[in-house]
Amino acid sequence: xxxxxxxxxxxxxxxxxxxxxxxxxxxxxxxxxxxxxxxxxxxxxxxxxxxxxxxxxxxxxxxxxxxxxxxxxxxxxxxxxxxxxxxxxxxxxxxxxxxxxxxxxxxxxxxxxxxxxxxxxxxxxxxxxxxxxxxxxxxxxxxxxxxxxxxxxxxxxxxxxxxxxxxxxxxxxxxxxxxxxxxxxxxxxxxxxxxxxxxxxxxxxxxxxxxxxxxxxxxxxxxxxxxxxxxxxxxxxxxxxxxxxxxxxxxxxxxxxxxxxxxxxxxxxxxxxxxxxxxxxxxxxxxxxxxxxxxxxxxxxxxxxxxxxxxxxxxxxxxxxxxxxxxxxxxxxxxxxxxxxxxxxxxxxxxxxxxxxxxxxxxxxxxxxxxxxxxxxxxxxxxxxxxxxxxxxx
Numbered sequence: 001x002x003x004x005x006x007x008x009x010x011x012x013x014x015x016x017x018x019x020x021x022x023x024x025x026x027x028x029x030x031x032x033x034x035x036x037x038x039x040x041x042x043x044x045x046x047x048x049x050x051x052x053x054x055x056x057x058x059x060x061x062x063x064x065x066x067x068x069x070x071x072x073x074x075x076x077x078x079x080x081x082x083x084x085x086x087x088x089x090x091x092x093x094x095x096x097x098x099x100x101x102x103x104x105x106x107x108x109x110x111x112x113x114x115x116x117x118x119x120x121x122x123x124x125x126x127x128x129x130x131x132x133x134x135x136x137x138x139x140x141x142x143x144x145x146x147x148x149x150x151x152x153x154x155x156x157x158x159x160x161x162x163x164x165x166x167x168x169x170x171x172x173x174x175x176x177x178x179x180x181x182x183x184x185x186x187x188x189x190x191x192x193x194x195x196x197x198x199x200x201x202x203x204x205x206x207x208x209x210x211x212x213x214x215x216x217x218x219x220x221x222x223x224x225x226x227x228x229x230x231x232x233x234x235x236x237x238x239x240x241x242x243x244x245x246x247x248x249x250x251x252x253x254x255x256x257x258x259x260x261x262x263x264x265x266x267x268x269x270x271x272x273x274x275x276x277x278x279x280x281x282x283x284x285x286x287x288x289x290x291x292x293x294x295x296x297x298x299x300x301x302x303x304x305x306x307x308x309x310x311x312x313x314x315x316x317x318x319x320x321x322x323x324x325x326x327x328x329x330x331x332x333x334x335x336x337x338x339x340x341x342x343x344x345x346x347x348x349x350x351x352x353x354x355x356x357x358x359x360x361x362x363x364x365x366x367x368x369x370x371x372x373x374x375x376x377x378x379x380x381x382x383x384x385x386x387x388x389x390x391x392x393x394x
Contacts, residue, residue: 024042024061027043031068036068036080040066040080040081043058046062047062054098059091060108065088066085067115069081070085070088092108092115119139123160132166133163136169136172142156152183154183154185162189170197173193173197177194192224192227196227208235211224211228211231226261233261241265256297263304263311266290267311269287270287270311284315287311288308302358305352306355312348313348320337320341323338323341352368370389
């Protein structure tokens with residue numbers, strides 16, 4: 001009696017195993033005829049059975065099923081799984097792990113490479129739509145597939161890092177940029193982005209250290225020079241910033257932004273009341289020259305137009321303050337200072353008017369123009385400016 005019972009058990013186990021193997025085979029047939037719902041049911045059952053779940057073939061077929069589901073445009077198949085591509089990748093990974101004889105390896109490699117490209121193209125599309133968070137995840141998914149194959153996908157990780165930076169997910173961006181450095185993939189932007197992230201996080205030493213590392217690796221790269229200059233500006237190291245900008249000019253004399261940055265630096269010195277009169281006067285002339293050079297290259301540069309106009313307006317203020325400190329009987333000296341101030345008013349007007357033309361809704365420009373039109377008794381223009389300010393302030 002016991003032998004009969006044992007034989008029955010063996011028969012049931014054998015029959016069960018046969019049934020599960022049949023599920024795997026049925027999956028292949030269902031796939032051939034595009035019956036993805038039946039294929040999914042069959043392969044899911046096989047993947048949960050202890051015997052068939054231990055076979056690479058099961059997971060290889062499962063990857064194929066979910067990959068086809070991810071590609072399907074038929075509504076009845078599109079809802080079979082919320083994230084079929086993810087399941088497909090996980091299945092292929094499991095298949096690689098179990099495929100000790102490399103029976104399916106080449107096919108799996110081909111499938112995973114195709115999925116990698118699907119993720120990558122999806123990420124590129126998300127990036128073009130400025131959906132940086134989603135693009136970051138898709139680039140990371142693309143890179144993860146290469147990791148499965150024992151490769152480092154530097155391009156996908158680099159793009160994931162850039163997207164994370166744009167999405168202001170700085171911890172993730174830092175992680176990816178540091179991964180790139182560890183894997184010896186360090187184009188200039190890696191140093192620039194890392195230094196920028198450290199600057200935002202108020203890690204001054206790290207920011208300066210990483211940009212110095214980049215400068216050493218790429219001593220002639222203009223973008224790195226500018227990035228280092230911006231750090232010097234952020235940390236109030238004006239003299240170092242100016243040295244860098246002069247170096248940048250040697251690399252590119254046709255860059256309006258560089259001249260503008262030089263102007264901004266000298267402008268800061270010109271406005272610094274702790275500096276000597278001669279130093280401030282020299283800085284004023286250098287700032288003026290740099291802004292003018294910037295505008296010769298790019299006449300419609302709003303910031304350069306505005307800053308040059310503001311430089312002249314500030315000069316007017318300095319001159320009139322000096323005039324106000326004169327004794328009452330110093331009439332000729334007062335008239336001379338007022339005449340010089342008036343000349344700067346007329347110098348400022350065309351640049352501020354151009355700035356307002358470029359950005360009509362900029363209130364700072366409008367307030368400056370109102371002040372100058374009032375000083376020059378242009379009542380119609382004062383009225384016009386007041387109306388604009390009133391409309392924008394509502």
